[in-house]
Amino acid sequence: MGKDPLRGYEPGVLDYLGRCRDEDEAVEVITYLVNKGELDDEEARELMKRIEREGLRAVSERREFGYYLDKYYDPDKKEYRKG
Numbered sequence: 001m002g003k004d005p006l007r008g009y010e011p012g013v014l015d016y017l018g019r020c021r022d023e024d025e026a027v028e029v030i031t032y033l034v035n036k037g038e039l040d041d042e043e044a045r046e047l048m049k050r051i052e053r054e055g056l057r058a059v060s061e062r063r064e065f066g067y068y069l070d071k072y073y074d075p076d077k078k079e080y081r082k083g
Helices: 013-018 023-036 041-054 067-072
Strands: none
Touching: 013 023, 013 041, 023 041
16 A cells, blocks of 8 residues: 555644534634634634635635545545555
8 A cells, every 4th residue: 555645744724624514614724723813813714704705615624524535536446546
């Protein structure tokens, strides 16, 4: 089996926002990341404006359970796909 393309991968704000069900959750996540120091205030404001203007899915596609497995693993070949 090939190398796991996600080994060592650190999710970013868009990865977290993709897990959100709605705009309210997205605001909670953004606030949390600002409080942890992983997102600065300016980026947070821009993201919130964009979510308000265009909607959450315009910012990050929905990532349901199994998203990464479906995207990066081929069960028929039993190997990882390239990103």
